[in-house]
Amino acid sequence: MTPSSAAPARELALGLCCPACGADLPPASAEPLVCAQCQAAWPLVSGVRSFSPEEAYWGEVPQAVMQQVNARAAEAGWEAALAELVQPSYPDIYRYVVSAGRVDWAYFSRLTAQSHVLDLGSGWGPISYWLAPRVNQVTSVENVVERAAFQALRFRQSGRTNVTVLQASVHALPLQSGQFDLAIMNGLLEWVAVSKRSAGPREIQLEVLRRIHGLLRPGGEVYIGIENRFGYQYFLRAPDHTGLPFTSLMPRWLANAYLGLRRHFKRAVFYNTEFDDYRTYTYSARGYQRLLTEAGFRNVRTYIVAPDYNNPLVMYLLGDRQMLQYYLEALVYPRTLKQQIAISMAHIPWLPELLAPCFALFARRD
């Protein structure tokens, strides 16, 4: 594609507040954007309103590659940049960044053309990109400068004028409460206690969930895409969020001791993050239910999602036997002996829930 001609700027109904003092702020497009109460200034960095001084890079590709992608996107368009610099060396990440299937879970959400969506930890922006044409407005929050800058180019060049990209931490969101219909945490909740260490991982996760609960309108929902702590893949040596196999299956104290011990000979490193203790908590279906209820959410709907939440080809609402039957009969055909065994095991009531690779959860603010 070629970069589209500049789309007319649209004033979006996004309520910002100062992450330093909590006072309401003028619109994101105001220049300069200064808090009237505490005088904190929130600058534009690489075309994105920046609410976070942190510049630690985190991403699926090295920082230098990401910077090349952005430079190329600015001159040749974001699609050309991805095709030239990401697709050849990182084909899986390319699909992850461009695939429309990334938002297939949204068919189970309550989105309408009037919805205001909050996409948290939005990375390269695929979810915002694919939801934007279907809703009124999207606010995309990403803390890594390079990734936020890529999104800004992507949305501007594709005429998605109803998306606002903000560079901000999930721990200091510059957003007024009660304004979103759907808040998305896709692959985010398990990481939030790595970037904030003032309390235990579960407490930090609860703190973030409570804040997101407050950002929703009454009747609004949070969507969470996340691994099952006891997913079958972890019994087959799949790496946990530490990069190591088996840590999610261990009791927390043991995973913690194991990572602490490894620090002395071979430190656990995953996606440029070093782990000296265990803070990337995931849970069982019941564990997520408890966590969300404790954070104030109601009507938790848990789907088993396969092969994983970034590629939601199959989603099955826990407890819906008819839906399970449909998938087993309609999708798994012809049947090998191995598939027949898998199918008969899937009929054991607690087994799919126990060993599901990932969950897709929706929970509502009353």
Ligand SMILES: [Zn+2]
């Ligand atoms: Zn302020």
